[in-house]
Amino acid sequence: MARSWPFAGRAAQLSEIRSAARGLVVVGPPGVGKSRLVAQAVSEAEGVAWVRATAAAAELPLGAFAALLPSTPPSGNPLGWAADAVRAPVLVVDDAHLLDGASAALVHHLVTRGRTRVIATLRTETPVPDAVRALWKEDLLPRMELAPLTAQESAAILERALGGSVEQSAVTRLWQASRGNVLYLRELVLSGVLTESGGMWRWRGPLAITPSLRDTIAGRIGGLTPDEREVLEYLAYGEPLGADLLSELAASAAVERLEERQLVTVDFEGRRLQVRLAHPLYGEVIRHGCGTLRARKLLRRLADTVTATGLRRREDVVRVAVWRLDSGPVAEPGLLLAACDRARMVRDLELAERLARAAADAGGGLPAAMALGTVLFYADRYRESEEAFAAAWGLEMDDYSRTTYGVYRAFNLFWGLGEVERALELLEETEHSVSALDARQGARGTRASIEAFVGDLDKAAATLRSTMTMGPCVEPRNVRAFGTTEATILAAKGRATESLEVVARTGAALDRAAHALPSLRAALLDAATQAALYLGDLDTAEHHADQGRRLDGEFGAWARAVVEFGTYQARALRLRGRVADALSAGREAAARLPSRGAWAGFCLGELAQAHALLGQLDAAEEALARAEATGLPIGPPVVVPLRQAMAWTLAARGDVAGAVAALLALADQALPVQTPFLLHDVVRLGRPSLVASRITGEGPLVALFARHAVAGTGAELDAVSLEFERLGLILHAAEAAAQAARRHRDRGLTRAAQAARTRAWALSRRCQGARTPALLDLDVPELTPRQREIAVLAAQGLTNREIAERLVVSIRTVANTLYAVYEKTGVSDRSALADLLLG
Numbered sequence: 001m002a003r004s005w006p007f008a009g010r011a012a013q014l015s016e017i018r019s020a021a022r023g024l025v026v027v028g029p030p031g032v033g034k035s036r037l038v039a040q041a042v043s044e045a046e047g048v049a050w051v052r053a054t055a056a057a058a059e060l061p062l063g064a065f066a067a068l069l070p071s072t073p074p075s076g077n078p079l080g081w082a083a084d085a086v087r088a089p090v091l092v093v094d095d096a097h098l099l100d101g102a103s104a105a106l107v108h109h110l111v112t113r114g115r116t117r118v119i120a121t122l123r124t125e126t127p128v129p130d131a132v133r134a135l136w137k138e139d140l141l142p143r144m145e146l147a148p149l150t151a152q153e154s155a156a157i158l159e160r161a162l163g164g165s166v167e168q169s170a171v172t173r174l175w176q177a178s179r180g181n182v183l184y185l186r187e188l189v190l191s192g193v194l195t196e197s198g199g200m201w202r203w204r205g206p207l208a209i210t211p212s213l214r215d216t217i218a219g220r221i222g223g224l225t226p227d228e229r230e231v232l233e234y235l236a237y238g239e240p241l242g243a244d245l246l247s248e249l250a251a252s253a254a255v256e257r258l259e260e261r262q263l264v265t266v267d268f269e270g271r272r273l274q275v276r277l278a279h280p281l282y283g284e285v286i287r288h289g290c291g292t293l294r295a296r297k298l299l300r301r302l303a304d305t306v307t308a309t310g311l312r313r314r315e316d317v318v319r320v321a322v323w324r325l326d327s328g329p330v331a332e333p334g335l336l337l338a339a340c341d342r343a344r345m346v347r348d349l350e351l352a353e354r355l356a357r358a359a360a361d362a363g364g365g366l367p368a369a370m371a372l373g374t375v376l377f378y379a380d381r382y383r384e385s386e387e388a389f390a391a392a393w394g395l396e397m398d399d400y401s402r403t404t405y406g407v408y409r410a411f412n413l414f415w416g417l418g419e420v421e422r423a424l425e426l427l428e429e430t431e432h433s434v435s436a437l438d439a440r441q442g443a444r445g446t447r448a449s450i451e452a453f454v455g456d457l458d459k460a461a462a463t464l465r466s467t468m469t470m471g472p473c474v475e476p477r478n479v480r481a482f483g484t485t486e487a488t489i490l491a492a493k494g495r496a497t498e499s500l501e502v503v504a505r506t507g508a509a510l511d512r513a514a515h516a517l518p519s520l521r522a523a524l525l526d527a528a529t530q531a532a533l534y535l536g537d538l539d540t541a542e543h544h545a546d547q548g549r550r551l552d553g554e555f556g557a558w559a560r561a562v563v564e565f566g567t568y569q570a571r572a573l574r575l576r577g578r579v580a581d582a583l584s585a586g587r588e589a590a591a592r593l594p595s596r597g598a599w600a601g602f603c604l605g606e607l608a609q610a611h612a613l614l615g616q617l618d619a620a621e622e623a624l625a626r627a628e629a630t631g632l633p634i635g636p637p638v639v640v641p642l643r644q645a646m647a648w649t650l651a652a653r654g655d656v657a658g659a660v661a662a663l664l665a666l667a668d669q670a671l672p673v674q675t676p677f678l679l680h681d682v683v684r685l686g687r688p689s690l691v692a693s694r695i696t697g698e699g700p701l702v703a704l705f706a707r708h709a710v711a712g713t714g715a716e717l718d719a720v721s722l723e724f725e726r727l728g729l730i731l732h733a734a735e736a737a738a739q740a741a742r743r744h745r746d747r748g749l750t751r752a753a754q755a756a757r758t759r760a761w762a763l764s765r766r767c768q769g770a771r772t773p774a775l776l777d778l779d780v781p782e783l784t785p786r787q788r789e790i791a792v793l794a795a796q797g798l799t800n801r802e803i804a805e806r807l808v809v810s811i812r813t814v815a816n817t818l819y820a821v822y823e824k825t826g827v828s829d830r831s832a833l834a835d836l837l838l839g
Helices: 011-019 034-041 063-068 078-085 101-113 130-137 151-162 168-178 182-190 211-221 226-238 243-249 252-260 280-288 292-308 316-326 333-345 349-361 365-378 382-392 399-416 420-433 437-453 457-468 476-492 496-511 518-534 538-552 559-575 579-590 600-613 617-630 636-652 656-667 675-684 700-710 714-727 730-746 750-767 785-795 800-807 811-825 830-838
Strands: 023-028 048-052 090-094 117-123 143-145 194-197 200-203 264-269 272-277
Touching (some): 011 034, 101 130, 168 182, 211 280, 226 243, 226 264, 226 292, 243 272, 243 292, 316 333, 333 365, 365 382, 399 420, 600 617, 714 730, 730 750, 750 811
Antiparallel strands (some): 264 272
């Protein structure tokens, strides 16, 4: 980590300060970065003088300016004398709200006199001397309101400070905790809340603050009366609290005073008036100052008061359970299990595990054991999950609990431990051990989903059909699950349009569900993303992948969502030709992989392919080796991406023949949704005749793959390249253009070959360093310095006359030079030249 906190972002504000001829007043809350922004803005200016106002210096007239003034004041006009003594062309007045009256008057005088450029910083919501306020009230200087950092700006600062990538969920949590306050952000990082793993900084929690930050925040909170402290204590342990509820717990007058002091916020959420602490870190400071016995008393009263309201909101059950748990032993396993279920649904898996274990300690029996096994499965702790399920074996179960047990244990055996046959056998045993129709349907429908993943699509479809014909499906969860499985099977078969129709119908049913059901939502989004990619609709694919990525939950605990949908994001970026961005997305996904699991091949295969396309072969081999060591080869969705990456790594090492052979063999084992991409890879590697008759399927992308395979002329390849570009597959477009150049050259079409090669080169520049076999012999159009100078001006839209006047040459010289440029580059007008040279 960099010892000095870096500066990043704020480009617009920097420009505004630097361009302010007479100066500027920068206003913002404490810690927002006012002083650092101004220091950055004037860092290259000459003759900068700084005045840093303090409360102590304000005790003396002109105290803040003591370092800039002679030791003995004159007997005449002190203001004029002081102004003459400040000879710096640029004066920065930091914390101008703390200036004494004379110093404030001096600042005003310097601005009105106009010889000194004055830049002042002020704290919002703080009394300001009249002379300073007059600076913007009298339009002497513009006033800039400096807002807290955005999440994106925070991410940029974090990456520069830490010297590496920061996981998005960690950025989000730090930004939410700091509210974009630069000082708070820095102190949170220094507290050690992040840890580095695999080149990625991740949140390791729990949230902690440094002593210096605690003192800073305590100073911001200031002195409190006993009733004000009580309000803040209740909010620190229970926010948000309804205004009516808080009035039952503490004095309403104290809440009003705290709102006036901006220590709490009061806002409507729907029809409910909610009270919160004005900053999340206030709660850390208040809790730190609260003793154990006092905290338990507050928590018990919170729990009792909310319980008395009837636990009307879904989150109430979790809050009450946690309050009771934190205030002492809990003898209510039902409450704890209900809270565990809710915490699991929002993917706060750490809390869900705690509640499940507490329920077991409170005598929760079978439900507690099953809840614990399920939570551990979602937390990727598969061996522990199996132990929890095994411990519950033999306990008395009704049909519902027996089916739930069988389904979740089978999931863990399959996804977590790779024991395919054992998982299928358990589901079959479960189906035959229950009598209720919906229970039997649940077990058999789950079997269909596993059969689909292992690649037996016809068997999976038959199992699903037989499930539906067992009888009317009355259990809503089963209906939604069967729709999800149907969408998955259709997507895997390459029937993308039908799959998306089922996705829409099942998604609407999920929207109506009482609970979020993130697992079903994830499976549905997986099918939707596959279908969109198959159709070449990259925008929709990225939208679905982003939705899936958000299933990680507020607490960033469900790694599967990050791994699965982060990998889909990487794949979409790779298809767009944004290979370096794909590598970053793949790294973030790979950082969340468990030590062993099903998704390693899927994720690390995508990561390895990005490395290979960028020529980073050692890194590609390392990712492949990690996938082989940690992955579970349980089906084509996770095996094929890994083998495909191996082929591209061979190609990057120069073994194109070996890569082609590997891809052809892999295409025979892949799912229909994967096959066209594998066969088209053979086309990209220059062997279209081997697959020209084999590329078939639905949608514009597969049709374009087939066109690419049979393109016989350079003109046809030019057209294919243009269509790839229209779909957004820029790397594919560059490769097709390069192939067109060779075809034109072979037929002696020199100008067409040059144009296609130039187009391929221009497209490849947008692919962030990707170098595939098709692009290896591309030459950058060679222009003389004068040709490049004139070409760039033309690309920027200047006319021949304007270029001639600027360069002091004749219009004929400009025209002749541009003709030579067009001959060399193969383009024919200024628009195409702009695409080539300006990107």
